[in-house]
Amino acid sequence: MSVKIFFWALILRLGLSASDNFTYNGFKGVNLSLDGLAGITSDGLLMLTNATTHKTGHAFFPSPLRFKKSQADNVLSFSTTFVFAIIPEDQTVGSGGFTFVISPSKDLTHASSGYLLGIVNETNNGNASNHILAVEFDTWKSPEAEDINSNHVGIDINGFISYNSKPAGFTSDDDGKFQNLTLLSGEPMQVWIEYNGTNMQFNVTLAPLLKPKPKIALLSSTVNLSSIILDRMYVGFSGSVGTLYLYHYILGWGFSIDGDAPELNLSSLPSLPQNLTSLEKKRKTLLLWLSLTLLLVLLNVACATLMVVRKKMFSELHDDWELEFESNRFPYEQLYKATRGFKGKYLLGIGGFGRVYRGLLPASKVEVAVKRVSHESKQGVREFVAEIVSLGKLRHRNLVQLLGYCRRKGELLLVYEYMPNGSLDKFLFSEAKQSLAWSLRFRIIKGVASGLQYLHDCWDQVVIHRDIKASNVLLDGDMNGRLGDFGLARLYDHGAVTRTTNVVGTPGFLAPELARTCKVTTSSDVFAFGAFILEVACGRRALEPNKQESEQVLVDWVFANWKMGTIYETKDPRLGKDYVLEELDLVLKLGLLCSHPSPSARPSMRQITRFLNGDVPLPEMLPYQFHASGSFLFKNE
Structure with missing residues (x-):
């Protein structure tokens, strides 16, 4: 029994040691954790992606590796080497890339494709809780990722924006010159990734297959990985494609903790598929010709149908x-x-x-x-x-x-x-918008009054707007108030008698005489203007059925406060102390005067603009002069 226990203990010890160092000269029969597009071909190639777009694939060593002796320790030195090849749909345009990745989990199915490289998504990109270290080999220049070009190698920490990146290539040991490598060439290349836990030096080196490892690394950065890498982590690869497909192949892989990665037996590596790109192009060409033949048969029918649909659509x-x-x-x-x-x-x-x-x-x-x-x-x-x-x-x-x-x-x-700044009501009544200063409100009131005077007195015909309210006052780029929406407007010759018409408009702005006469006049526009300027001053709508009965109609509420001597309490509370008392008094009382129940008692727009510009003072007003009952509006208007 003691011999058996000793034997299994020895096996476990050997297994633990072996799990920190492994070498795969091809992947036939190898146990890896795969998801997405990833798979192992019959020839022993690890294929991260295939002829599918907007997808990802992941391949991980199945067991986590110990990167720290304890949680308080620094990260141990580690190194890896692998051979890869990228075979694109189009050798002139890339569409994604792949990474060597160290992750606390081998489940990265939540990660997104394209420039996100299959390691993070939009919501967790850059989060320190990711604990992800990756080296990317990217064939797409993404503005979101701040990529330097469409053919680069980068070190990524917790996200897809590189900590350090360089164009793909190597420095020749012979003449010291940098030589570019094209990741989309379809040619196999070898990578060496090394981290020195003592001086925290992180190096990435790239070279064509069969060429010795260059002495000068492509990327060399001092990085303290202690807060990024946990004591146990998974190692593997992620592949990602966007609008065009790419084949990402790994031919061989070696990894070691606290030592140099085992050398790969390059002569034993599996071969890449012959002329894969050419075969794909031939297949596509054949399909294109077959489709074109069918298309030519259907083209006349399709064009005729399109013309009929287009004519109907834009009729x-x-x-x-x-x-x-x-x-x-x-x-x-x-x-x-x-x-x-x-x-x-x-x-x-x-x-x-x-x-x-x-x-x-x-x-x-x-x-x-x-x-x-x-x-x-x-x-x-x-x-x-x-x-x-x-x-x-x-x-x-x-x-x-x-x-x-x-x-x-x-x-x-x-x-x-x-009008780029939208309608005035969104600033008055929406909590999401910043409150307007009193000086701006007063300027908007004077501007709308000037525009309305132009409609009533200064044009070839009299224009009665019929729908003056805050939602129909728009703000231009300089926050000037501009009266809009003339869909209900009516035009009359100066001096002509107005005709009866349907009573349309917005409750709270309709003059009470409209219910009897069905005739719109400049005076009914003045009534609506009165309710409008009270909206601006009080910061509430002209009619609010959800309030108490005494506060539902804005004009009645302001009138009641005027009778009680508390008219200033009706101002918009968001103004605070930021207002001119004389201007506020003018606007509130002018709003009541414009809303007088008798049309003949209301001022004209010409008089209103003179009041607002300070050319003449507002006449003295007393509450009893308005209505015996103190009510301005018919509440069932």
């Missing part, structure tokens, strides 16, 4: 009366391409009358905002388009210019200038 409605507006019309195909097919990531916002998308006109490279408005009825379309074209002639620094339109079955598309 528009054209009537004879639109000929006079042709210069103001955008082709639907142009708007489709500008917005990348109206993709969700280009969506700027959703309103009650349509969705607005950001676009870049292909020819002029001008940024635009495209609003898609549903329009099923044919009645009034001609008048509507005529008004849209007329509105496109408006020119004012505080108005968003309407550039033109497009008409399709069931919808109209309105094209506006693009």
Whole structure:
């Protein structure tokens, strides 16, 4: 019994010692831990990747090796040598690479392909908890990885960005000149990786097969691996490919802890597949010709089908009366391409009358905002388009210019200038946006008032906007307020009597007389302007049904506080003390005056701009002058 115990103890001791040093002159019958694309060919080649794209493969020595005598000790010296070859789909373009890797786990299936090299992914890249050391042989210059070129060797620590890297090659012992090596050549090359645990010197050397190891290393860095390498780690290889496939082959491999790696028997290494790239090209050429023959048969049918689909996809409605507006019309195909097919990531916002998308006109490279408005009825379309074209002639620094339109079955598309800072409401009501300073708010109020005065008094016709609110005030690159969205606007000749129309707009901004008369006027725009400037000053929406009944309607709430002498408490609390009291008093009381229940009592936009510019003082106002009940709005408006 004692002899048997001694025998097994000796075997275990020999096994432990052997596990720290191994040599594989080919991999036929070798037990390795493989995953992904990795496999061993019938000839004994370790193949990390194959003719598959956007995938990874891993091959590890099955048992962990002891790299420290104890956790407190420095990392022991180690060295490895291996022979590799990379056979690409296209010898002129790389698409990934492979690494020799030391890892605390042999399960790297969570790692990503491409420039991430199969060792990390986007979420854990660079984490100190990775404890990964790798030497990469990369054939792709990735901006994300800060690669020096598309043919380099690098030392990677805990991520795919190299700690140190150099173009692939070696320094000749004969003349001391550097000679480049092409990783994509398909020729076998030998690598030596050595770490001296005493002076912490890490060297990587590369040379063509059958050439002696160069005296000068390709990469030489002083690296303290004590915090990176744990006492037990796995050693192996990772392969990674991107859009083009690569065959990553390992022909032989030797490894040693606390000693030089065993030399490989180069004459015993398995042979690479003959003319693999050429065979792949011939196979592809044959498939290409077969496909081309079929393609030629189907080409006419496909072209005809494509034309029908394209015509239907980009179809528009054209009537004879639109000929006079042709210069103001955008082709639907142009708007489709500008917005990348109206993709969700280009969506700027959703309103009650349509969705607005950001676009870049292909020819002029001008940024635009495209609003898609549903329009099923044919009645009034001609008048509507005529008004849209007329509105496109408006020119004012505080108005968003309407550039033109497009008409399709069931919808109209309105094209506006693009405002890079978006709509004002996102700054007023979104916690994610930075609060606006009072000086900027006051400037925006004066700008919108100036633009609205232009619409009412200074153009060829009277333009009634009908939808003035914070979400329709856009901010340009200099944060100037510009009134936009003229989809509901109505035009009248100066002095003409306005016609009855459907009451449309946003609750909280609709003048109370609209419910009786159904006639929009400049005074109803003034009412909406009053609610708008209260939004800006108070930092809350004109109508908020979720609040207490006394606070639901912004105008009523401000009016009630004015009666109680607490009007300044309605200001936006995010302003703090950053406001001018005289300006705040003016805006709050002017907002109430504009929201007067009697249209005749409201000031005109010309008077409003004079109040805001300080040209004339705001008239003295008393609460009883507004309404006996103290209520401004019909809450069921």
